[in-house]
Amino acid sequence: MRTIFTLLVLLTMLPATAQKHDEIWLLGYGSNAGNSSFGGTVIDFATNPPDMYYEYRSMNFSQVNASICDTSGNLLFYTNGIYIANALNEPMENGQGLNPGLHAQQNQEYGYILDQGAMILPAPEHDSLYYLLHMDKELNLTQTSFQSSHFYYTIVNINDNNGLGKVTSKNQALITDTFHKGKLVATRHANGRDWWILVRRYGTNLYYKVILSVNGLINLGIQSSGNAIPSNSIGQAVFSPDGSKYANVHIAGYAGDPIYVSIYDFDRCSGTLSNSIQFTYADTAWCAGIAISPNNRFLYVSSFRYIYQYDLQAPDIEASRITVAEWDGFAQNGSFATTFYLAQLAPDGKIYITSNSSVSYLHVINHPDSLGLACDVCQHCVELPTWNAFSLPNFPNYRLHHLEGSPCDTLRQPPTSAWSYDAQALELAFQDSSYHDIRAWHWDFGDGVTDTVPHPVHTYAAEGVYNVCLTVSNPRGADTLCREVQVLINIVADTEGSISVSISPNPVTNGVALLQLEALVKLDNPQVIIRDALAREVLREPLRVVAGKVQQEMKIGHLAAGVYFCSVEDSGVVVWQGKVVKQ
Structure with missing residues (x-):
């Protein structure tokens, strides 16, 4: 058996700090x-x-x-x-x-x-x-x-x-x-x-x-x-x-x-x-x-x-x-x-x-x-x-920032936080892609662990939902980007070479896709499951196996355009997984 993790992302932007020097x-x-x-x-x-x-x-x-x-x-x-x-x-x-x-x-x-x-x-x-x-x-x-x-x-x-x-x-x-x-x-x-x-x-x-x-x-x-x-x-x-x-x-x-x-x-x-x-x-x-x-x-x-x-x-x-x-x-x-x-x-x-x-x-x-x-x-x-x-305070405009498009707009204020990741089992490799003169990084992985390097590698102890935040700063400000990360552990059977699955057409243009499956092992209770990018289940259907083969239409015309995750499970065990694109 091998373990597959699916991480789902919700984006939250935090407001920039106002310059209230003249308040x-x-x-x-x-x-x-x-x-x-x-x-x-x-x-x-x-x-x-x-x-x-x-x-x-x-x-x-x-x-x-x-x-x-x-x-x-x-x-x-x-x-x-x-x-x-x-x-x-x-x-x-x-x-x-x-x-x-x-x-x-x-x-x-x-x-x-x-x-x-x-x-x-x-x-x-x-x-x-x-x-x-x-x-x-x-x-x-x-x-x-x-x-x-x-x-x-x-x-x-x-x-x-x-x-x-x-x-x-x-x-x-x-x-x-x-x-x-x-x-x-x-x-x-x-x-x-x-x-x-x-x-x-x-x-x-x-x-x-x-x-x-x-x-x-x-x-x-x-x-x-x-x-x-x-x-x-x-x-x-x-x-x-x-x-x-x-x-x-x-x-x-x-x-x-x-x-x-x-x-x-x-x-x-x-x-x-x-x-x-x-x-x-x-x-x-x-x-x-x-x-x-x-x-x-x-x-x-x-x-x-x-x-x-x-x-x-x-x-x-x-x-x-x-x-x-x-x-x-x-x-x-x-x-x-x-x-x-x-x-x-x-x-x-x-x-x-x-x-x-x-x-x-x-x-x-x-x-x-x-x-x-x-x-x-x-x-x-x-x-x-x-x-x-007749006295009145003398203030400049403290709230004025960089001039967009100016040849002198080289520092950018405030900084902007951005990041991505690659998952390999429980180990996640985070990549900082922030911009505007970043001087410091602070990662909060949502499980009580933090780090201050630009590209940390972090291993989670268990599945769950984690709120991962990256705060970047320079001498002129700070910005934080948080993503709610849901870690799902799916047990996948080691069926390499014994099951083949194809979906056509893919991308799906007319709302109907044909799933074809050929199995060299016995399947007791197979089902096809489609999830969206947030891991929400949008379709689940039993598969009809005849002589080790399946030819079955999946009707997904009601789904919005996008990339979906498709898996075939048998008695709760994932035996195949892939992607289907709805146009």
Whole structure:
């Protein structure tokens, strides 16, 4: 006798892990024990609508506002440009003394005043290191305007101090030059792992191209694009959610002076700006913000009393402008105007806009993917538990992955698990066929045994149903593929040479197949059995033996097209087995 095993497979895919680094937003002033209107506001986007609540904390946010969560949405640390606080709202070890200089000295209690003056990025291929990118703010030599002179980075290892983190490197100047102040933004490289950062030289059309890769921060030099833009201005910069566009808005001068809008194509593979579209407009604004819709089509400019929508797919983007909101005149306590300032796309797909004065409200664009008034700007509709001094967190799109079809799409994120096997009795040889830069393997054979090699050989002790899983991972993610495996032990008589069976036609095209059998041994109770790929019995018929021979039709027209397993059994013993194909 010899033993035959049939393994049947059911496929289950597990969802990929979401990047929830921006799920918690922190706003507000340092807490005042005697007045709960001044304190910390937390907006948690883990729920829809987001959960919003008061939090007692010491940090006071002005304009600089950067924070980061882990991939599950748990807050890790945050900064106001003066110091870094951990998840317990305590100063992180070595986190004091950011941005050395006069401006930081003058704003120790208030917070650094610089629009988009900081941003936090996870270090590529590292699960515990984070880069805080930040810029300083200084008066120029003639004391007539502000500029940034240093593009700094500070490194946090969040695993230190039992997960509360420690600053391991601080105020490292990657580039020293005369920069336009703030406007720090980033987008994913086309490989889905690295990050691009752009910083503009003061009063020019020259942009430093910086990449954060596994080798750290690297300055790749300067590129020029479009016309020069005035500096010493208030405004904001943004990448589109898909990273294909870079845009900024600048107000230089006074109300009624030109407001500069610049839009560029961005190559996520090379970090290159191109095809600049630049125009100006004038209204009563003396502050402005900018954001792009989740579908990458609509550009929103928040311009003090107005919010404008531009269609980035229009032949003439400047002419596509629609005024989607005009300030309704609401002022908190009759004095603090809720006009429009900085904007930020949130995890819930809405765009939130702060005011340029201290108020306890945010504006929201509920449907930013919609054209014109259908975008639904709701003024001062988000009431905060505390007052907020025009601060809004500065986040990139952490959820952006590799660019499909790009020549730089060489890493693929996240990995994809795939495997197959060959069976020889109880011994199974598993073959890994996963792809996208696999660095580690973890097999679970469903019987309490595991392995970490790519192509293991495993022997089962008995028949049964086993849930076999392969988890593959690389520094950018993990994926698990599970298959429910049913091991059946069929006893097969050693009848080699004594029984011959043929099925014709095979493949079966008209729903009827002729089974012909010739046996040199006596068959007592023969039956033909057909099973599908999941070992489910779909046909069982007795065979009529005349003088050691069988000629019998099998009617399988009711079966779906596919490959089926056919066996001839006699008194429970398999004497022959093969396959039949139904077309």
